[in-house]
Amino acid sequence: MAQMKFMCDAERCIECNGCVTACKNANDVEWGIQRRRVVTLNDGEASEMSISVACMHCDDAPCMAVCPTDCFYKTDDGIVLHDKDLCIGCGYCLYACPFGAPQFPKQNAFGERGKMDKCTFCAGGPAESKEEEYQKYGSNRIAEGKLPLCAEMCSTKALLAGDAQDVADIFRQRVVHRGHPDGAWSNNPQASTDNLAYDAARKG
């Protein structure tokens, strides 16, 4: 089975916010919620860098580990989904998530947040019918054999989505062509391009 992953190539992202818009459109997301966001560091400086972030569908997902209702589950494709019928809106997933992916429609007194919403990798969620699924979680493009719309519509192909191996292959190719000896992950010239998960303890 595939291990679905997103990857944003920060050297290609031009901060067009096309992914944000595509996501909102594909999933008909509630007003005020953006499942995907684009973050720009050092805006206007020489070191400016933009990166598109949403749920990264972690292997060891912190949201899953801290959820008091145990409403998260992982599909066979490694996509982290959650059951809105079980969600109580406690916000713990938000405290734990490294990417700020979980969002809540409300933020009121007495911890009234509503049901958590996050990127589903365009894989919908648990529901009785297709209509209910779309209404609660947005589109299920994975079921139709399509990849998430954000990545599909990315104009510079900075945002990649798909099986981890395919994504890594594409990125490795780019890195090699760019001439970074180590995949741009560190300044260590000895790090291997073929091994993106560079182990610093091995000293090259």
Added chain:
Amino acid sequence: MNLLTAQLPGRAPRSGKGLTLGIWRCMLVAFVLVLSLGFTQVAVAQADPDREMSSAAPGITAEQWRQVRSGETGPNFRDSRHESTYNLINASGETWRILRNRWVSPFGLIAIIGMAAVITLFYVIVGRKQLDEPRTGRKLFRWSLFMRSLHWTVATLFITLALTGLNLLYGKFVFRSLFGDAFWGWMISASKVLHNYLGPIFGILLIVLLISLLKDNIPKKQDWVWFKKAGGLTGKHHPDAGFANGGEKAWYWLLATVGLVVVASGFVLDFPNFNQSRDTMQWANIIHAVGALGLTAVALGHIYIGTVGTEGSLEAMTTGYVDETWAKEHHNLWYEEVKDQAITEEELAARKSGDSSGDISASRPS
């Protein structure tokens, strides 16, 4: 081009030598032009990945990833999300997860189950603390109706908050597989709603309770002796105690410190509408959980001593009156102060039936 023109002499020479030089210059200019044309072509052909390296924006450096990892935002940080206060990577989330899942959660359970086990063992081995002397049948007034109502309201809220809180921390390991998703969903949702709405009421009433009891819980010298004698567990005689003994005062001050910290951190978690950051709420959650689990464990002791653990204690908080013997044995200094106010059971019955609100107006004679 400036370099080339600079090399031209001020007056153009008319000699043959000058002409050859002119042709050379023309060829050089043409060469430069062709060369620059070539560069433009390269710039257009950026789709060729081999060339991307020479013309793309400078690569992302390790320094930038360090900046991401540090969570530093700075004035030139932009987030496309409306009113976002998030950094790019919430690194503290993992710290919180480890603290909560690997430390607070297992050790909280150990504390509570350990306390329950110690109490059970104590009850089995030592048994109930009976009154040494027979009851005299004469009663002393100890708790007003107001204090009893306040106590039982706070107690009920405490137990509800403890059970719902424990469900939020441990429930998923037990009840989801036990009851199935439909009931579990309802159960955990009810837990959260009860916890969030009753919490503030508990907080306010706890403060009222602490203020009402402050006078009786000022630490005195005899409390130190009480603790040295472990509240009478060692030795034959009860150590000296006023209206509240050392143990009661310790429970009071635990609630006045840890209890208030739990209430305060609970308010931070319960009102996200003040836009407190994730980091604030992570710490509030850890403090809240550690404090609440500790208080729950100690509360088991308080509940044991107040109910099955000690003969004659529970009636103080239910009827408001205690037996003279109980007062003499457990609170000898207080007994000395109020012993002349003791009434018989008949007088008590008459007082209760005659005027049900009698003990509201009666001031506690301590």
